[in-house]
Amino acid sequence: MATQRQEHILGVVRAHGAARVADLVEALDVSDMTVRRDIAELARAGLVRRVHGGAVAPDAGGRPTDEPGFEAKRAWAQAEKRAIAQAALATVEPGQAIALSAGTTTHLLAELLAATPTLRPLTVVTNSVGAADVLHHAAPGTDRLEVILTGGVRTPSDALVGPVADAALARLRVDRTYLGVHGLDADGLTTPNLAEAATNRALLACAAATTVVADHSKWGVTGLARIATLDEIDLLLTDDALTDDARTAAEATGARVQLVPLPRDVPRDPASHQPAPPTGDRP
Incomplete structure (x- = not known):
């Protein structure tokens, strides 16, 4: 169901800071277009931000003056x-x-x-x-x-x-x-x-x-x-x-x-430029 897919996508973004469409298609066993629609729904709700090839945390790389250490x-x-x-x-x-x-x-x-x-x-x-x-x-x-x-x-x-x-x-x-x-x-x-x-x-x-x-x-x-x-x-x-x-x-x-190319035995890191937002209790 759409809600379950979107919960999975949101979980990946919160855990890693970003999620790639290609990885989500494989994990969820759905089409590329289905994943993109789910990301669009999450973006409209302000829960993620759409980027080329996937989604990132809404505050990832947001301000042009942000300078991570x-x-x-x-x-x-x-x-x-x-x-x-x-x-x-x-x-x-x-x-x-x-x-x-x-x-x-x-x-x-x-x-x-x-x-x-x-x-x-x-x-x-x-x-x-x-x-x-x-x-x-x-x-x-x-x-x-x-x-x-x-x-x-x-x-x-x-x-x-x-x-x-x-x-x-x-x-x-x-x-x-x-x-x-x-x-x-x-x-x-x-x-x-x-x-x-x-x-x-x-x-x-x-x-x-x-x-x-x-x-x-x-x-x-x-x-x-x-x-x-x-x-x-x-x-x-x-x-x-x-x-x-x-x-x-x-x-x-x-x-x-x-x-x-990355070696096949090396896990890809989907992380974006900013750390994922905390997943604990938030207002």
Whole structure:
């Protein structure tokens, strides 16, 4: 019955922060259209918010100025982020100079770089204190893994931003920037932080090429400040849960999209950008 299906959908959203249509079709053994109608009913009641490919908690990524902390974001979509970071690692070559923005997926990439001595010598420029720390401790006292930290003012998401960071990046040139973002859609890449947007633009400007590393749940989330349009990047590296509509919209801008498959034995994490609302007693 419709009420039972909708209770199931609501339970998934409350437990995980989001629910994918494809997963619900399989779990409920109903058609795609039936699930979408159920989500529409829940959205009209204000219990969920419709997004590309499913539903999220009503307060998920709602305000363009919301800026979750690093530790909160680190727990979301872990399998997807790890797979994307592995795919990004495969594009790094010994002898390169690369740049890493702050972010949870780029932090995973920094951990992989630290654990891969065959990629040295390597120079890494970053505005992430965490990424710089991981890389520094991987090869203390050696110039085969050189780490350049931009300096700047620290944000809730652990990025160093502002005029100091921007000026440092303006004097550098790297082979490729790996950029994490708060949200993206057909209109471009965004972040809630105005200063971080400017520093991310500086990271793009100092690179010969740019790869955006963003799991599928970032699609449709909008921050206050635009970083760049999709046609300004060279590659969008995301996981294969990105919906067909989202991929079509991205490619229509001229962006190249690479979907990273998850291993079959790895459970997908349907979590969105925001934690699920509490399920206990609420007014």
